[in-house]
Amino acid sequence: MPGSRNAIDVCNAVKRYGSFTALQSITLSIRDNEFFTLLGPSGCxxxxxxxxxxxFEEVTEGEIFLFGDEIENLPPHQRPVNTVFQNYALFPHMTIEQNVMFGLEMRGSSKDAARRKAGEMLELVQLAQFSARKPSQLSGGQQQRVALARALAPEPKVLLLDEPLSALDLKLRQAMRSELKSIQRETGITFTFVTHDQEEALTMSDRIAVMSAGRLQQLGEARDIYERPVNRFVADFIGETNLLDARVEAADASVATCRLANGLTLDCDAIGNARPGADVHLSIRPERMTLAAANGDPWQGTVRENIFVGTDVQTVVQLQGGIELTVRTQNSAAGVATIFDPGTDVAVDVEAGAARMLED
Amino acid sequence: MAGAAAVGGSVRSETYASARNWLLLPSWAVLGIFVLAPVAMMLVYSFLTKEFRGGVIWEFTLAAYDQFFFDRGLFGDEPAKIEWTYILIFWRSIWQAGLATVLALLIGFPTAYFIATRPAHTRTVWVFLITIPYWVNLLIRTVSMKFLLRDQGPLNDFLLWTGLIDDPIRIINTNAAVQIGLFYSYLPFMVLPIYASVERYNFALSEAAADLYADKWTTLRRIVIPSVRPGIVAGCILVFVPSLGAFLAPDLLGGAKNFMIGSLIEEQFKGNAGNWPFGAAASMILLTLVLIILVFLARQQARAEREATP
Structure with missing residues (x-):
């Protein structure tokens, strides 16, 4: 379980390259023992x-603390953190064992101790039988695990992983996800994982920081971020959603009633400054709505198309006023859910609490 | 050079095999005419009898090799002793060429590393600057060097002016002058192959080493140098081999006392005073020596390339 201590505190960190600001005052904390993910599109x-x-990059402004010690001015070789690099960066002229031993030797371990520890690490990633080989003799997935063993061997206080799975094919990537997660639990080392793949982030992370355009957009547990996105970027980037423009009709402390452009109304949890008359954005997840035969309810529309995506069918429904909604219906053997043909009029039932008001 | 050319993966299909042999014919012809034939001629001449006005008499003899290794007195009738003169010249040449190679490596590696780590668009400019001396003939450059280094030359003038020395230093006609000449002539041959290797080097490996607690020197020694070793070996060959046979720098800068193999061989073919079979024999001995060193280095190179392939 993640501890209450912070492994890393980033305080108002800014990164500028000349006039370009890559990071705008980031403040976040990574807890001890947690699997923390930095998620965002490329260039974020x-x-x-x-x-x-x-x-590897200087901090233009701000501080970074590692278990309370300020580290932003230390050179990389003096920071007790290790990195799994995107393209592994294994030393090509060394054997697998020598690669894993390298960090241990640099920290002053004797050859014997380093060899023993390297053996344990290769055991952990199930590559003990390959210790005498060169990196070029291994497959991508195996090289990936060597990179992991090499970074874990010196027992870093925090392990940093820079899109380590992006070079692997889908099946291997999925297998590595659960392996990474279980190695994190086994070793109890704090993992900080960088990815642009929201599914990867959702399946592995204790907490996720969603970033975009050099800013932290939202930080929270996977479920929290999925169900309560704070803004349009997060709602759209994590999973799929329907984004709707609306105006607040009435609001009290907990519930706000919003009217869509076509006159339909929806209730949702009130947030921050949702005063009556304010223009807001709503997010409704496709799986939080169901379709039924038209029954005179004002929430009704015409089916435009059905898209089969394996586990479910996505139905695009056009409401009055031209508003389009995507609704997901799960496939089941019993055929419980009815799929309506394009052109059919249907009633759309939005689950209570499905609509989420966004800050911007 | 033997080790420097990397053989890429080629089409191995049967269909192309015969076409490939035909296409290689021009290369073989060029190699035959310009490399094999002259060497074969040298080999033959080294076993012929000398003609006193230069040239050869077509009679087989081992006299040239005998003269190189043995001293049989003025009239050739005393018991054979080892002749040290030429062996010493060879030894001095190897030593000078080796030192020039080490110096070129010490200066060339940092230079190459510097160039390879500049932004891509400025690298070309640096490489161009390195090659500029090659737009001028080596003879002219070596003569200029002679003027630069002499007792009343700009170098001594400058040192006197700064007050670092009170009397001109004697540089010209010393081993040091030969050394400076060799180093200056062949430095670019060290810089360019190392530059090519460093440019291909994956700098993420240096980051990985730093991440695993290695300081800058350890990273250089254990990661960078082993990764760019093919370039280093190629550079060393390209400096060592021509230095070994050089005659311009020893002749013009070293004077008579600092004779090297190149000068010795050159003498044998100059004017009417020469001894062609002896010059050919000395060339064959030099060639054998170079081949032994090259085979050794090529093996090193092959090993380095095997290890550096990611």
Missing amino acids: GKTTLLRMIAG
């Missing part, structure tokens, strides 16, 4: 932040 600054923690 997540890798820059990771490299600042590792020491």
Whole structure:
């Protein structure tokens, strides 16, 4: 379980390259023993932040603490954190065992102790039988595990992982997800994981920091971020959603009633400054709505198309006023859910609490 | 050079095999005419009898090799003793060429590393600057060097002016002058192959080493140098081999006392005073020596390339 101590505190960290600001005043804390993910599209600054923690990028402004010690001015070789690099960066002229022993030797372990520890690490990633080989003799997935063993061997206070799975094919990536997660639990080392893949982030992380355009957009547990996105970027980037423009009709402390452009109304949890008359954005997840035969309810529309995506069918429904909604219906053997043909009029039932008001 | 050319993966299909042999014919012809034939001629001449006005008499003899290794007195009738003169010249040449190689490596590696770590668009400019001396003939450059280094030359003038020395230093006609000449002539041959290797080097490996607690020197020694070793070996060959046979720098800068193999061989073919079979024999001995060193280095190179392939 994640502890209450913070492994890493980033305080108002800014990164500028000349006039370009890559990171705009990031403040976040990574707890001891947790699997923490920095998630965002490419160019959002997540890798820059990771490299600042590792020491490969200078911090323009702000501080970084590792278990309370200020580290942003230390060179990388003096920071007790290790990195699993995106393309592994294994030393090609060394054997697998020598690769894993390298960090241990640099920290002053004797050859014997380093060899023993390297053996344990290779055992952990199930590559003990390959210790005498060169990196070029291993597959991508195996090299990936060597990189992991090499970074874990010196027992870093925090392990940094820079999109380590992005070079693997889908099946291997999925297998590595659960392996990484279980190695994290086994070793109890804090993992800080960078990815642009929201599914990867959701399945592995204790907490996720969603970044975009050099800013921290939202930080929270996976479920929290999925169900309560704070803004349009997060709602759209994590999973799929329907984004709707609306105006607040009435609001009290907990519930706000919003009217869509076509006159339909929806209730949702009130947030911050949702005063009557304010223009807001709503997010409704496709799986939180169901379709039924038209029954005179004002929430009704016409089916435009059905898209089969394996586990479910996505139905695009056009409401009055031209508003389109995507509704997911799970496939089941019993055929419980009815799929309506394009052109059919249907009633759309929005689950209570499904609509989420966004800050911007 | 033997070790420097990396053989890429080629089409191995049967269909192309015969076409490939035909296409290689021009290369073989060029190699035959310009490499094999002259060497074969040298080999033959080294076993012929000398003609006193230069040239050869077509009679087989081992006299040239005998003269190189043995001293049989002025009239050739005393018991054979080892002749040290030429062996010493060879030894001095190896030593000078080796030192020039080490110096070129010490200066060339940091230079190459510096260039390879500049932004891509400025690298070309640096490489261009390195090659500029090659737009001028080596003879002219060596003569300029002679003027630069002499007792009343700009170098001594400058040192006197700064007050670092009170009397001109004697540089010209010393081993040091030869050394400076060799180093200056062949430095770019060290810089360019190392530059090519460092440019291909994956700098993420240096980051990985730093991440695993290695300081800058350890990273250089244990990660960078082993990774760019093919370039280092190629550079060393390209400096050592021509230095070994150089005659311009020893002749013009070293004077008579600092004779090297190149000068010795050159003498034998100059004017009417030469001894062609002896010059050919000395060339064959030099060639054998170079081949032994090259085979050794090529093996090193092959090993380095095997290890550096990711």
